[in-house]
Amino acid sequence: MLPAQPNQSLIDGVRCLQAVATAGVPIGGRELARRLEMEPTRANRLLKTLAAQGFLHQDGDRKYQPGAGMHVLAAQSLHGSGMLQRALPVLARLRRRRPALIVALGVLWHDQVSYLYHADPQTPPHQAIGRLGAYPASISSIGMALLATRDDAEIRDLYRGRIIPGHPEGLGSLMGAIRTARRRGFAHVVESENPPHSTLAVTVGVPAEAAIAFAGHSLFPDAETLAVLLRQASLEITPPTTG
Amino acid sequence: MLPAQPNQSLIDGVRCLQAVATAGVPIGGRELARRLEMEPTRANRLLKTLAAQGFLHQDGDRKYQPGAGMHVLAAQSLHGSGMLQRALPVLARLRRRRPALIVALGVLWHDQVSYLYHADPQTPPHQAIGRLGAYPASISSIGMALLATRDDAEIRDLYRGRIIPGHPEGLGSLMGAIRTARRRGFAHVVESENPPHSTLAVTVGVPAEAAIAFAGHSLFPDAETLAVLLRQASLEITPPTTG
């Protein structure tokens, strides 16, 4: 997957971009260098390069925050991959069909899930986008549904030697859950037994590029029914020209 | 603005990222290299580096398109800078107040405007985000309102020696329009006289990080009234802690 000559500057540069975006508050260069375990001079130069291009903005205290270029990139990528555009009407219909449940659309990135759409019953539809940050994949049904599409080896590499959220017993427990998800064609994650609260997700696209989910109380009885609903929705979202 | 040692790999890398996002369709490495006037090997390695990090995805034809990492970055940046979150309810109210008009929120990046929110009367509110790509700043009221906050020298550098959309007479004409916008405190761009259609924008934030606009028929008679409405909205969107 990595090219013969991967570009380390680019890798660390986008790590900086990412870190500023996730920080939530303006953050200084040295502080950021510590978080990413980078040499401060290097971080400083990458950050200032990004700032000069307009992807970051330095406020009065010279701290960094997302800049206009980043917003442009965000809008263009959401617009460019028509996925969200195709998904939104379908997701709105899912909400009308099951008004008591949370409806969400998310993508997997490394071991984290990010929600492009996350609407609980009280949320006005126009506030459902970009509402949440990142979330551990292993305790999210969207994450589990997407992990299930990956090779066992890849999953093992991702979690080897680390504590796995939701699976304190270790990798074996996670792989068991993954196999169950593969067999059933959907992921069902129980967040709590009492009160009963769980999440259920199926993937979207071939190969899977995202997943859609229901979340709420008592999904146990009609998991299959909900999975069928989600699978229908998934097919509608999948682009006619397979990419 | 540029650091003592700007990182060229990072600059070209994000240019690639940007180019793939704006392409709209999957695009090959060599094609992209031509568009950016880059050496193909270089483009290839930058693209594959981005793909390995999950920011781009290579489809079956090895063409590149936005990947999960880019969506994560998009969601996090929209979420991270709380601007859109604060803006959405205010924009919804503006739509209710003036149901016949288009309501938009956009940011300026170089000489282009990108809309984070663009809702015409027929658009369901949840489809108003990420709906449009980039647009020339000089023929957009949002672009003009934001350009007006920049130094004259900066604007001149941006457009020197280029054809300026909407101002075929050249830089002098643009600077005149900029001065008018500064004097009045809002930008008013007339797109056509017959049928009458124009756009009106004010900036958001100090320093200006975005602008909000009305667009529609016959904005001429009550430009001042609409500007007042937008200014009130702008103040509500501006974060309590000035950044």
Added chain:
DNA sequence: AATTCTGTTGCTATTATAGCACCATGTTGG
């Protein structure tokens, strides 16, 4: 005033990248 942060730059050894030449594969068209 002294201390310790911070952001930033200058400098040069060192390292990572540039880009040619090349290969494998796929597509077009005679």
Added chain:
DNA sequence: CCAACATGGTGCTATAATAGCAACAGAATT
């Protein structure tokens, strides 16, 4: 069917760009 020409990708080494120490100025803290 087989040129002819695309394409994505890699190996190699000169070369140019980066790494990171040392240093400086300014803020904040003590």
